[in-house]
Amino acid sequence: xxxxxxxxxxxxxxxxxxxxxxxxxxxxxxxxxxxxxxxxxxxxxxxxxxxxxxxxxxxxxxxxxxxxxxxxxxxxxxxxxxxxxxxxxxxxxxxxxxxxxxxxxxxxxxxxxxxxxxxxxxxxxxxxxxxxxxxxxxxxxxxxxxxxxxxxxxxxxxxxxxxxxxxxxxxxxxxxxxxxxxxxxxxxxxxxxxxxxxxxxxxxxxxxxxxxxxx
Amino acid sequence: xxxxxxxxxxxxxxxxxxxxxxxxxxxxxxxxxxxxxxxxxxxxxxxxxxxxxxxxxxxxxxxxxxxxxxxxxxxxxxxxxxxxxxxxxxxxxxxxxxxxxxxxxxxxxxxxxxxxxxxxxxxxxxxxxxxxxxxxxxxxxxxxxxxxxxxxxxxxxxxxxxxxxxxxxxxxxxxxxxxxxxxxxxxxxxxxxxxxxxxxxxxxxxxxxxxxxxx
Numbered sequence: 001x002x003x004x005x006x007x008x009x010x011x012x013x014x015x016x017x018x019x020x021x022x023x024x025x026x027x028x029x030x031x032x033x034x035x036x037x038x039x040x041x042x043x044x045x046x047x048x049x050x051x052x053x054x055x056x057x058x059x060x061x062x063x064x065x066x067x068x069x070x071x072x073x074x075x076x077x078x079x080x081x082x083x084x085x086x087x088x089x090x091x092x093x094x095x096x097x098x099x100x101x102x103x104x105x106x107x108x109x110x111x112x113x114x115x116x117x118x119x120x121x122x123x124x125x126x127x128x129x130x131x132x133x134x135x136x137x138x139x140x141x142x143x144x145x146x147x148x149x150x151x152x153x154x155x156x157x158x159x160x161x162x163x164x165x166x167x168x169x170x171x172x173x174x175x176x177x178x179x180x181x182x183x184x185x186x187x188x189x190x191x192x193x194x195x196x197x198x199x200x201x202x203x204x205x206x207x208x209x210x211x212x213x214x215x
Numbered sequence: 216x217x218x219x220x221x222x223x224x225x226x227x228x229x230x231x232x233x234x235x236x237x238x239x240x241x242x243x244x245x246x247x248x249x250x251x252x253x254x255x256x257x258x259x260x261x262x263x264x265x266x267x268x269x270x271x272x273x274x275x276x277x278x279x280x281x282x283x284x285x286x287x288x289x290x291x292x293x294x295x296x297x298x299x300x301x302x303x304x305x306x307x308x309x310x311x312x313x314x315x316x317x318x319x320x321x322x323x324x325x326x327x328x329x330x331x332x333x334x335x336x337x338x339x340x341x342x343x344x345x346x347x348x349x350x351x352x353x354x355x356x357x358x359x360x361x362x363x364x365x366x367x368x369x370x371x372x373x374x375x376x377x378x379x380x381x382x383x384x385x386x387x388x389x390x391x392x393x394x395x396x397x398x399x400x401x402x403x404x405x406x407x408x409x410x411x412x413x414x415x416x417x418x419x420x421x422x423x424x425x426x427x428x429x430x
Contacts, residue, residue: 053370054319066308072287073315080307092295093281100288104269108346131323133366138355151348155268 003082005063006031009051011038015110015184017058018215019071022176023078025212027085031060054131072102075173087173094168101167101174109152109181116145117188149191152181153200160199171207179207218297220278221246224266226253230325230399232273233430234286237391238293240427242300246275269346287317290388302388309383316382316389324367324396331360332403364406367396368415375414386422394422 008024008031010017024031036042036057043055052059052069060068060077068077079088089095118128119141128137156178159166166174182204186192193200207213223239223246225232239246251257251272258270267274267284275283275292283292294303304310333343334356343352371393374381381389397419401407408415422428 062308066312068308068311068315070315070318072318073311076314077307077311080310092292093277093283095295096283096288096292097281099291100283100285103285103287129363132370133363135359135362138353138359140353140355144350144353147350148344148348155347 001028001082002030004032007034007061008032008058009034009036009048009061010058011036014038014057015114015180016056016071018183019176019180020058020060020074021215022180022212023075023087023173025215026087026171026176026210027078027082029078029082056130071177072099072106072173075102087171087176089167089172098167098172098174102172102177105156105166105174105177105181108148108155110177110184112145112148112152113181113185113189113191116142116149117184119145146189146191149185149189150194153194153197157197157200160203165203171210175203175207176212179204179213216243216297217245219247222249222276223247223273224249224251224263224276225273226251229253229272230329230395231271231286233398234391234395235273235275235289236430237395237427238290238302238388240430241302241386241391241425242293242297244293244297271345286392287314287321287388290317302386302391304382304387313382313387313389317387317392320371320381320389320392320396323363323370325392325399327360327363327367328396328400328404328406331357331364334360361404361406364400364404365409368409368412372412372415375418380418386425390418390422391427394419394428 008020010020010033012035036048038057042048043057049055051061051067054069056069058071058074060074062068062077068074075088079086089098114130115128118124118130119137119139125137126134128135128141156166163169165171166178182193193204223235225235225248227250251263253272257263258272264270266276266282269284271284273286273289275289277283277292283289290303294301304313329345330343333339333345334352334354340352341349343350343356371381378384380386381393397408408419
C-alpha cells in the first residue's frame, strides 16, 4: 500500500532508519523517503534541525507537518494508523510485553553497540552521544561496550532457547530491533552471533530470510 | 478504584518505582504493593530474579503471573487495561508524541541522572549499569553526566517556554518522567532547576502540586 501523506527522513546506512524501514515493509506500507546525507553531515543543517532538533534520523513527518522522532514513537504512530499486521501486540498484556522486550533489545543490545561505536570511531570524535549536544569520547566505554554486547548475546540466547520470537509466540518489533542490532554489531564491530549460540542462529536465519530484512 | 488482580513490586526510594506510583495515582488506581528492600539487596535474591531477571524494580505482576518490567511497558499495560484518564495520548498522533517526549525525558534526563549516580556513589561500585550484569564504574561518565543534566535543563526550558506541558497541551506520562527526573537530580546530585529557568519552574510548581506527586 502506498501512503502519500507521510514522509520519512532517513539514511540508507543508519541502523535506526533500518528499524523503521523493516517495520514499514512488514506492514506492506510504502511512504515517501527523503534521504538525509550523513556523509556530508546534512543532519546538522538548519533545515533538518527545524524538522528534528535532536539532529538524528529517522523522522516521520505527517501531513500536517508534525514531526515524530525516536524509533519507538514512529513505530507507535504507524501501528495506530495502520493496525493491519500488528507488530506491537494485540492484547493489553501482549502490547506491554512487546514494549518490554523491544526496549530490552534496544537498551541492552542496540544502545550498547551504538555507544561502543560512537566512543571508538575517529570520525565521531566529539559526538559520543547522538543528539543536540556534543560530548567527548570516553575510551573506557569501548571496552565496557564489548562486554555489554557479549552479555546481550548470552541473554538473547537464553531467551530464544525457550521462545520462537523475542517477545514470545509472534514476530514483533522486538525481533526487528534485535536483528538490526546483530547486523550493526557484525558490520561495525565484527561482533557477530557467538559460536554455539544455536538458538539465536536458528532465529536469526528465520528472521533474516523474511523479505522485510532487505529493507 | 482498588484493583485486586495486580501486584506491583517496588521500592519507596526508587525513582523508577515513583514513575509508576504517580501514573497509578493519576489514574486513581490502587494496586497491591510488594516492597522490595534495596537496602539489603533483596532485588538480587533468587526469588526476585525469578520475577524480574534484570533484578530491578518496579515489576508489575498480572493475575496469570505474567511479569512486566520496564516503566514504559508498565505504563502501556495500565493505559490499555484502564483507559480512563489517558496519560499516553488519545489519537495516533498524540500517542506517538507522548512516546517521543516521554522517551526524551528519560534518555536525556532520567538516564543521565542515573548514570551519573551509578558511576559516582561508592555503594554502587561494580553496579554502574542496572540489570543482570556487573560493570565497573567509569569516573569520566560522572563529569559528562553533570553536563548532560545541564543540557537537559536547557532543552526542557526551551520546550516549556512554548508549551504548557512536556508533550503539548495536556498532562501526560512525559510530565511524570520529567518531574521524577528533576526531584532525583535535586536529591541525589544537588542539581535542581537552574536559576532563571522560569518556564520550567512554573511548570514544576504546577505539576508538583498535583496530589499524584506525593506518590
